[in-house]
Structure formats: C-alpha cells, structure tokens
Amino acid sequence: MLDELKRILSKVDADYADLRYEIKKETRIVFNGKELSQIGSNTTNGYVARVLKNGGFSTIAFTRESESEKALKKATENALLLAENLRKPVKLAPIAIVKDEFKPILKEDPRQISIDEKLELTRHYNSIPLKQEGISTTTIQYFEVSREKYFVSTEGAEIKEDLVTNGVNGSIVSRKDNLLQNVRVGIGGSDGFNRIKDQDAEFERKTSIALQLLEAKPVARGVYNVILNPSMAGVFTHEAFGHFSEADLIEDSPTMREKMQIGAKLGNEVLTIIDDPTVPNQLGFYKYDDEGVLASPVTLLDKGVLSGRLHSRRTANNFNEPPNGHSVAEDYRYAPIIRMGNIFIKPGNKSFEELLSELGDGLYILDAKGGQTSGENFTFGAQYAYLVKGGKIAEMVRDVNIVGNLYQTMQNIVSVGNDFELGKIGGCGKGQLNIRSSHGGPHILVKNLVIGGV
Amino acid sequence: MKEILKITSAVSDQAEVYYNSQESDSVSFENAQLKDIDSKIQSGLSLRLIKDNKLGFAYTKNLLNPEDLVNNALSSLKGGVEAEFNLPLTSEVARVNTYDSSLDELSNTMMVKECQRLVDLLTLSTKGQVNVDAGKVLEKLSIANHLGTNLSTHSSFYYSYISVFYPASYAGVHKLFIGKKFQEMPDSSINYVIDLYNQSQEEVKPKGERMKVLFLPETMYVLIWRLKIGTSGKSVYDKETPIAEKIGEKIFDSKLTIYNDPLDDSLPGARSFDDEGVPGKYFPLVEAGVLKNFYYDLHYAKKLNTISTGHGFRGGMGFGVSEPITVKPNPGLNHLFIKPGDKTFQEMLKMMDKGIIVGGVLGAHSGNLSNGDFSVGLSPGIYVENGEIVGHVKDAMVAGNIYEVMKNVVAVENIYHPSTSMGTFPSILFEEVSVATKY
Numbered sequence: 001m002l003d004e005l006k007r008i009l010s011k012v013d014a015d016y017a018d019l020r021y022e023i024k025k026e027t028r029i030v031f032n033g034k035e036l037s038q039i040g041s042n043t044t045n046g047y048v049a050r051v052l053k054n055g056g057f058s059t060i061a062f063t064r065e066s067e068s069e070k071a072l073k074k075a076t077e078n079a080l081l082l083a084e085n086l087r088k089p090v091k092l093a094p095i096a097i098v099k100d101e102f103k104p105i106l107k108e109d110p111r112q113i114s115i116d117e118k119l120e121l122t123r124h125y126n127s128i129p130l131k132q133e134g135i136s137t138t139t140i141q142y143f144e145v146s147r148e149k150y151f152v153s154t155e156g157a158e159i160k161e162d163l164v165t166n167g168v169n170g171s172i173v174s175r176k177d178n179l180l181q182n183v184r185v186g187i188g189g190s191d192g193f194n195r196i197k198d199q200d201a202e203f204e205r206k207t208s209i210a211l212q213l214l215e216a217k218p219v220a221r222g223v224y225n226v227i228l229n230p231s232m233a234g235v236f237t238h239e240a241f242g243h244f245s246e247a248d249l250i251e252d253s254p255t256m257r258e259k260m261q262i263g264a265k266l267g268n269e270v271l272t273i274i275d276d277p278t279v280p281n282q283l284g285f286y287k288y289d290d291e292g293v294l295a296s297p298v299t300l301l302d303k304g305v306l307s308g309r310l311h312s313r314r315t316a317n318n319f320n321e322p323p324n325g326h327s328v329a330e331d332y333r334y335a336p337i338i339r340m341g342n343i344f345i346k347p348g349n350k351s352f353e354e355l356l357s358e359l360g361d362g363l364y365i366l367d368a369k370g371g372q373t374s375g376e377n378f379t380f381g382a383q384y385a386y387l388v389k390g391g392k393i394a395e396m397v398r399d400v401n402i403v404g405n406l407y408q409t410m411q412n413i414v415s416v417g418n419d420f421e422l423g424k425i426g427g428c429g430k431g432q433l434n435i436r437s438s439h440g441g442p443h444i445l446v447k448n449l450v451i452g453g454v
Numbered sequence: 455m456k457e458i459l460k461i462t463s464a465v466s467d468q469a470e471v472y473y474n475s476q477e478s479d480s481v482s483f484e485n486a487q488l489k490d491i492d493s494k495i496q497s498g499l500s501l502r503l504i505k506d507n508k509l510g511f512a513y514t515k516n517l518l519n520p521e522d523l524v525n526n527a528l529s530s531l532k533g534g535v536e537a538e539f540n541l542p543l544t545s546e547v548a549r550v551n552t553y554d555s556s557l558d559e560l561s562n563t564m565m566v567k568e569c570q571r572l573v574d575l576l577t578l579s580t581k582g583q584v585n586v587d588a589g590k591v592l593e594k595l596s597i598a599n600h601l602g603t604n605l606s607t608h609s610s611f612y613y614s615y616i617s618v619f620y621p622a623s624y625a626g627v628h629k630l631f632i633g634k635k636f637q638e639m640p641d642s643s644i645n646y647v648i649d650l651y652n653q654s655q656e657e658v659k660p661k662g663e664r665m666k667v668l669f670l671p672e673t674m675y676v677l678i679w680r681l682k683i684g685t686s687g688k689s690v691y692d693k694e695t696p697i698a699e700k701i702g703e704k705i706f707d708s709k710l711t712i713y714n715d716p717l718d719d720s721l722p723g724a725r726s727f728d729d730e731g732v733p734g735k736y737f738p739l740v741e742a743g744v745l746k747n748f749y750y751d752l753h754y755a756k757k758l759n760t761i762s763t764g765h766g767f768r769g770g771m772g773f774g775v776s777e778p779i780t781v782k783p784n785p786g787l788n789h790l791f792i793k794p795g796d797k798t799f800q801e802m803l804k805m806m807d808k809g810i811i812v813g814g815v816l817g818a819h820s821g822n823l824s825n826g827d828f829s830v831g832l833s834p835g836i837y838v839e840n841g842e843i844v845g846h847v848k849d850a851m852v853a854g855n856i857y858e859v860m861k862n863v864v865a866v867e868n869i870y871h872p873s874t875s876m877g878t879f880p881s882i883l884f885e886e887v888s889v890a891t892k893y
Binding site: 036038040043058061062064071077085086087178182221222252255256333369370371372373378379448451 | 479484485487488489490491492493494495496497498510511512513514515516526527529530532533534535536562563566570583619621622623624625662688692693694696777780782814816817818819820821822823824825827829830831832833848849850851852853888890891892
C-alpha cells in the first residue's frame, strides 16, 4: 500500500505534499430499550492529500484511487490560489522523518472476537438498567472503530499505524410521571476487548443514579464553590484550558495570543496541566499523529505558569515552538487539526476529606455530561451533584450546568486532590469527532463558579 | 445500483439501495486574512434488505464487489433486528427545483473575492476580529428499491457566513447567507452584523434574574432541538416525550406555528422524498400553539400502527457528523420553518425593558433534552435596557424548559432567516426567562 501511495504522490509538483490512506472498520450493535436496532460490521476507506506550493497549503479528501489525479490537481490549484492571496506564506516546522510500522498492543484484539460474543455482552449490560422499575428506556451500543492508516510524504515519511478503539456506551432514562432523567454511561478504551469485560458495577451505579435523580431537586442558579470529581475535573481541564492550548485556535487572534504567551501566569501554584498521548493503555494513546510526527508529552501549565502548547507543523513554525505531534484527523474524510490526546491535572497533596472541609458549604459535582468552548468562555454539564453543608455531603441535586471564563477560573482552582483517574470514554467535537480524546485528573476545589440552574 | 438490487432481490424479500455523492469546496478567512481553501470529493453506497421481517444493513465507499456488500448485509440478519415495515413504491413525486447549474462553474477564485469583499466591509466598520467563510456543495442522491422505486435528486448549495468577534474572545455576532447559486451577501445582512456588534461592543455586568430573552435565528436551535426530540416518532415509541398525549392541545403560545416543508424550494434543502423514498409534503408540527403531529419514518410508524409521514432521514438527531451511508434512516425533520410574525427586529428591541439577546450559545446539548430542559452559556449575551442595546455579557447562562418558555411569547419577527442549525427561523422574544450571571 505504501508503495502505491508513493506512486500517486510522485505525480504532484509541489514544495511539500503528503497522502494518507485509511481503511476504517466499524462494528456497531445498538439497543433501543430491549430492542436490537442495529448490528453489523462495515468497512470504508478513502484518501486525504495535502499540498504545499509557494506558501499555499491546501487539503483535499477523496474516495477513489481513480480520482487521485483530479484531486491532486485541484489541491495544487487551491494551494496556488492561497499563495497569491496570503500575506504570510505557510511553512512547516522541520521534523525527524520516520519510516515505521506500529501496531498497538491489545489485550484481546476486538477484531478477533465474534460478533455473537459482542452482542451477548451488550445485551447483558443493557439488561442491567432495564430490569429496574422506574427505568423507562435505554440506548446502549457496542462500538468498535479500527483505523488502519498509511501515511507517506514527499519528505520520505512512510508510516503505518493501527488505532483500535472499542466500548459500550449510551444513556439510561428514568421516568416518574412527566419527569424524565437521562444519565450517560460508558466503558471502553483503546487497549483491547478485555477492557470492557466485567463492568456490571458501572452500569449498576449509573442505573441507581438515574433513579435517585427522579427524587433530586434542580440546583438553584447562583455562584458556588465546588469540588469536581476526576471525571468533571477532566472535562473542565479539556474545556476550560485545553482548547486554549491548541495553537490553531489562537493563532489568528492577536488579542488571545497576547494573553497566552509562554511564561504568562494563568493559575495558582497548585496547578500543573499536562497533555500526554504516550501514556500506555489509556484511551487517547497514539504513536504518530496524522502528519507523521512522533507524539510527545507536553507540560502546558507548570505551577500556574503557561509553559507549552499543542502544535501542528504549521503552527509550530508560526509560533516558533517545537512540534509535538498533536495534529490528528477523525478519519479519511478530514485534514488533521490540532487535538488534545490525553489531558489531565497533575495530582496534588490533598485528601478528599481535606478538600471537603476546605469547601465547607458548596457543591460536590460528579461525572461530566459534555461541554463546549468558545474563546475564553466555556460551559459544561454534570450528571449530578450533592449539596455540601459544613464539609458534609448532603442531598443530591440535578440540572447542574456551569459556565465560566478561562482566565478567572484558572485562578479559582485553589486545591488539588492526591487521587488520579483517567476517563475510559472520551470524545471531542471540534469540527470533527475525536472518539479517543481522553482526560481525567484528581478531585479539585474551584471557587466562584456560575451555575445556570433553572 | 441495478445490479446490487438484482442480486439482493434474489436472496431477500425486500431491498433498497441508497447512493450519495458530493463535491465541495470551502474558503475561510480568519482575522481578516485568507487561511484555508479545502475540497472534498466523496461518494458511497448503502444497502438495506429485509428477509423474514428481519433487517440487513451494510455500506461501502468504494464498491469493488457488489456480492461482498450483499453478503455483509445478509450476515447482519443474524442479529435479528426487527423490520416489519414495507418499503414503498413511489413512482411520482412533486417537482422541486434544487439545482442551479451555474454553481458548477463557480470558481474558488470567485469565492475568495466575495470573502475579501465581506472582510473589507466588516473591517472598515467594526473594530472586532473578522472571520468570513464561503463554500459550495454539489450533491447527487439516489434511492431505488425492489418494487421499482427509483428516485434521484441533484442539488446545489452555496453559503457565505460572516462573524465579528469581541476582543480576546470567540463570542461574537454572525450571519449566514445561503442560496442554490452564487450571490453576493446582501447589504442588509452585513449591516445587521455591523450594527449589532457596534452597539454591543462594551462589556456590561447586569444582575442575574428573570427577564425577557430574545433568541436569534442562529440560536433558535437550542429550543428547536428539544422540540424535534419531543415530536419524534421515536420518542413517542420510547415513551420519552412529555407531550405524547397532547396532540390537539395547546402546548405553546398561539403566536407560534412550526412546520416542515420539504417542497419549499425557495432556499436550498428542498426534497420531494425522504431517504426511504416516501414522498414529503407540508407538515405542521405546531399550529398557532397547538400540537398537530408527530413525525415518523417507516420503522417507527409501523411500530405505532400509523403510516410514515415522509420523515425517514439518515442523520442523527443532534450534531452527528456521520456519513449518511453509515446510518440507517430515523425520524428527522429536514426543512423546518417557524412562521414569521408581525414585528420588525427593531420593534422587538423596543419591547424589551430589560433583557438578553441570545447571540450565540455554548453547550446547547446541556440539560435534559427529552424533558425540554435547556441550560446554555451565552456566547455572547447582548444586554438590552429600555429598548436599547447597551453591551455584551460574559459568563452568563440562560435556562428553562421549552414547554414553559415557549408558552410566553412576546413577539415573533416578521421575516425568517436561514440558520446554520436545524432550519429557517425568525427571531423570537420570550417573557420571563431565567438568566444567571456572575453579578
């Protein structure tokens, strides 16, 4: 395959070009309530070419090998049109050129497990909530996505890497009269089928929360001091800070670049944030990104001081900072964009009890329910929370959604717990979907968060 | 397609082939400078077959061997996915005009020029960061089944999108323009963004309380998303909607009429048939506040003993980025409108003693969707006092439940606008909505 790609690429007249070919195999087994609504495995494939000419850099995605000539011609025309209209030509930061083949180490390769076994496992997990009175329905799916990627460049890179992700996720819906409550559940990872076996406890826990939420009161809107559990702390790190570390999101905003200079003091001394796709066995693991750059860990914030950011080759050159392999595509339909691999807050020294007594009155917020960022503003939701009174956990509340501002909030993270947990299911929808986007951390104490309430 | 149908029909009771191909180009300017020009050439094919009331499903991008695809669909039968519905024989559909051949010829150079023109106008009149995008999509789609249904459509879609952002933020003011062919974005749209931005430049810090809230066409999807879930045949079947028993009842303010009209071809997106080959027609969801209909695809219609309303579409309920070939049809609304009312945008502003314009939102997926709850960050919120825009608000949230908020409409704008999400809407002013701020 690599030779075939080199042959296609050899026809391009450009300063730099690369070509990625992917075979994507997806298995999906979906239950809506007790009914199976989808099952099957399918394979799709396609090409993404990028052409740099005279400082213009353009991408084209195409489906068939027979379209390659037309596609490369179009990408070259687009690059030239860009070149004519750009004030500053695009340059790519130099990297070590790699020839490598990398296969992940899997504890039971899901591709080798029969679909019957996957169906039975999914049916079993789905039955855990459904047998409880008060649960009105579920949507539970088994998903498995394998990307077999081939990458060549005119610089001589030749890389093959497989990414295999699987999991069981979905939602559990409870109902009492006209009140519906929806709780997300998910298990999974990128290190094999073994990861999703024997996980009954997680489905039991989430079922119980869905039922308890029917009795919980909505949280009152206002400003609260809060403790976030590791799942929430992870999404918080991802939304409130992580996206700002992605160089492509700030490169064209002079005002944001000004604020996000290396050395800027953004947070408290207790706060150190790292993105590390190379931690083995976690969801976000990869060896090379989709520009053929070796992934490396980046300390983004060091004791409150901005110390690094995530780069593509284009932004690394633009910022005059080292590339670190964080340019990743969803699949064969997309150009790579800058993504977090696995972002987390480095654990501190406070026990959970110490955090609770430091909090005094406030909220203990658990389990993320998605979020979004726009510039320095972010929002995200939680599955549930408890009121905390005098350092003691009291009753459960629901409808907890948080909004905040990066610069203020970073200063408001005042204490960091000594525990640590990474998420088993991730996802980020910055233009494209990244199902391996991973995050986590310790419990953290944050002051003055705005909660929407009802 | 014929060959696949032939092979499939020989081994199953019913068969359907769906084919889709797309060519697209996009141009983007960031911070008033040309950033990217990208293109896509994509195609794929999807097969559904039914045998003994069980569903087989498979898809591919590159059709190398039709038999492999058919065998893959057959092997998925083993799972036992129920399919008791019958694929339709549709021989005639309404004519809709969805394609303008001039868009084939539109060059990326022309789109760069149009973007540059918009950038220049916006930069001249505002101090914010200016982003501009333009693009075009040419699409072909065909559906054929074992009964002889053989439908296809060819569509052209052009868009331009302008944004002006407040300093050091990606909160800002936006406007979308769409058409079946290339047209310059009208001055009225450009001036709307310039005025709204300039009037709201200053950051203000109002107290959080209940106040009037104006949703713009660009942010109306926050409410509409919940309504789409609430009126879907799937939610009715799953008993996941609080309005399951409310057909014929008044659920919203009588100023609200919300309908799907796939045959309205004045804007791109019209379709005379859905992704299962069922003809589409004007379809009211809510008429003068009264709930009129739930919408169904073939599967959920059969489950609930009714007929498909022509709303089987291959797309998620939310912001799915899945390729259509990879997902089975589900109930969906493809060409949704809210009927305009009788007030101009300026008149609506004057009706706000104190209130927030929802200029953009963060976390539209937050809150319990099926319940109708929403709780979203404002990005930005534009604050109005005594009928005048006084500035924009940061770190604020607006929250409520659509089945309460949409009961209390103060005014509906007298014109509708295309939006980037979920349909074509006027701005709507609601009474007494909860707004949380830091102050």
